[in-house]
Amino acid sequence: MTGIDFHFNTPDKLGYACRLLRKAVGAHGARVVVVADAELLQALDLALWSFAPAEFIAHCRSDGDPAQLARSPVVLAERGDAELPHHQVLVNLGFDVPGGFERFERLIDVVSGDEADRQAGRRRWRHYADRGYAIRRHDFAESGRHV
Template identity: 85%
Template sequence: MTGIDFHFNTPDKLGYACRLLRKAVATHGARVVVVADAQMLEAIDLALWTFAPAEFIAHCRCDGEPHTVARSPVVLAESGDAPLPHRQVMVNLGHGVPGGFERFDRLIDIVSADEADRQAGRTRWRHYADRGYAIQRHDFAGSAG
């Protein structure tokens, strides 16, 4: 069963996601699919190019060239149901329950301190909990993220 980590009250969702991806890829050698709506995917794509110039995080869109997608440690997708090269880690930056999350070994759901994002996060939490998933809580209230 998919392991779920809920990272909530992150003060800077985009910056936090970049740091998490950097650590997952550099430290753990993880392969990650980032799921979000088109606007957030644009933002994370740009952020990954500019986040830390000396520590580029290789990434691509899931609809890129198949050989590039197969080799990229970070793949950006609007849905986990898209054709993807692996099912290791999914990071959800979207508001809804990501399609196909249950096929991944691990799901990391990131929720900002924004009230609308928190409300959507509560709905996702209930969805996962109602289906019997064990959820690890990571509360960043009062921290720098």
């Protein structure tokens, strides 16, 4: 069963996602798919190019060349149920439950302090809990952690 982690009250969702990807890929060697709407994916794509000049995070879009997709540790996708090269970690930056999340070993759901994002996060939490998934919570307002 997919392990689910909720990271909520993140002050800067985009910056947090960059730090999370740096840690997942660099320290843990994870292969990650990030799901969000097209606008946020575009912003993340740009941020990953300039996030840390000495620490480029290799990534590509899910509609890219299949050979590049297979080699890339980070794939940016609008849908989790798309044809994807790996199913280790799924990071959800979107408002909806990502389709196909159950195919992944782990789901990390990131929620900012924005009220609309928090409400959507609560709906996703209920969706997972109603289906029997154990959810680990990581409240960054309480811990002060920033990955």
